[in-house]
Amino acid sequence: MDLRGLLPLVIGLNIAAVAVFYSRFAETDLAAQVKTQIETVLESFINPNSINSKSVSCGLIPVPEYILLSSRVVLPNGIQPAAIHISGGKIIKVSSSTAMHGPEVIDFKDSVIMPGVIDVHAHLNEPGREDWEGLTTGTAAAAAGGVTTLVDMPLNSFPVTTVRSRLEEKQMLAEKKSLVNVAHWAGLTPDNAADHQVLADLVAAGALGFKSFMSPSGIDDFPNVGAADIAAALPFLKSAGVPYFVHAEFVTEVPLSEGLPTSYETYLSSRPPKFEQDAIELLIKLLDEDNTTAAPGFVLHIAHLSDSGCLPLIKAAVDRGLPVSVETCAHYLSFSSHHIADGQTLFKCAPPIRDEPNRKALLSAVLDGRISVVTSDHSPAPPSLKQLDTGDFIKAWGGISGLQYLLPATWTALKAEGG
Ligand SMILES: [Zn+2]
Incomplete structure (x- = not known):
């Protein structure tokens, strides 16, 4: 990506990284898996010798496809409820319907989801x-x-x-x-x-x-x-x-x-x-x-x-x-x-x-x-x-x-x- 072209932007889309603030995970199996991954990464900071390259992937979410929900997603046309569909580390779709449940849906409630x-x-x-x-x-x-x-x-x-x-x-x-x-x-x-x-x-x-x-x-x-x-x-x-x-x-x-x-x-x-x-x-x-x-x-x-x-x-x-x-x-x-x-x-x-x-x-x-x-x-x-x-x-x-x-x-x- 040529960052020179992004200079005028305060906030730019960084496709691989969706920043999530003040997170409150829903009680799902996926949330539990994410928690384990976070603990593994934190442990690697505290004790660098514990790093096992096979167990720590570069992302924190351990499945290739998942959906993030929030009542406040920052989109080009404003801040609104949305579902962000992610596959292979990329956003493939943003939909306005948030009525969905399942093990690969993480609901961040009213926490903000926005580009990095x-x-x-x-x-x-x-x-x-x-x-x-x-x-x-x-x-x-x-x-x-x-x-x-x-x-x-x-x-x-x-x-x-x-x-x-x-x-x-x-x-x-x-x-x-x-x-x-x-x-x-x-x-x-x-x-x-x-x-x-x-x-x-x-x-x-x-x-x-x-x-x-x-x-x-x-x-x-x-x-x-x-x-x-x-x-x-x-x-x-x-x-x-x-x-x-x-x-x-x-x-x-x-x-x-x-x-x-x-x-x-x-x-x-x-x-x-x-x-x-x-x-x-x-x-x-x-x-x-x-x-x-x-x-x-x-x-x-x-x-x-x-x-x-x-x-x-x-x-x-x-x-x-x-x-x-x-x-x-x-x-x-x-x-x-x-x-x-x-x-x-x-x-x-x-x-x-x-x-x-x-x-x-x-x-x-x-x-x-x-x-x-x-x-x-x-x-x-x-x-x-x-x-x-x-x-x-x-x-x-x-x-x-x-x-x-x-x-x-x-x-x-x-x-x-x-x-
Ligand atoms: Zn300075």
Whole structure:
């Protein structure tokens, strides 16, 4: 499957994997068999030596044909009661009649059944920073949250993913250790921005596209790009037809706040909306100045938008036919600055979570399609780096660990807005 074509989708159909949440199994023979399979798989996690390849199949349901029932199945025409007929690992039919019983029918009652979620923005940190988090726990969190495919960022692994050999190492690890489908973005930094052969090698090896920072990334070996680097890379990115993710904050000096470092307001005032607006204006200007014909698949993708004030800028660019897309994250849709108590550095991310009117504006942009992607931007770090003991927002690592909650948090926030 070519994942590049799926970028605009928050939730995509992953035929082999149907995510089932808050499961309540019916009392059937099949449910008992599934329970045994789950226990076998769990045992294999607790005691890897117990794995018997003959007894653990890749799916948890031990028969080739079965039917899943729910009063809330997410379908293209809405959420409704349905029966999903599965054969050989594939959905062969979805019917509206749910009046059926039998040993191969599993009734999930009013639990939701939907396609697996695709999260195109997560930091899994392996290799090199498994003490921050690695593939095993990161992809387990994804599976627990209904994410069946995720795309890993080129940092904060060590080394970063800016050359082909590093990408291949990541691919091998993912193949061995991941519990869900994992694909990769490559890094675009001042070191490789003008070296189109290095970029082409990364695409040939399977990178879905590239990611850059316009502000310091927090990782010394992943420096941010400047306008000249972006201008040098654009002809390749457009010709290759690959997405270009950008952390769009253009950091300039702001007057130092006299507030306490444990106050969220102190951190918030250090990263004003102007940083996002300046970066997006510059990106649009660079797109305007580049005359390369964009192959299908190229899009300049603004990662994790926090400032809703940028939406008119982005819409104007899209209306002019520029290939621009934008994402926001579950935490920007779920929290606003007044939720964040002093010292609660778990909420620190960049760009920062802003005020309640901003949150509402982001929600309405997701609902009307101006924002087409919602991601987790899952970015774990050890407790010491989050400064949990001091509550110092200025020193704390900027990143929120929320992969497992991407779907429920987004669902809850949008539903509260009438979505
Ligand atoms: Zn990120």
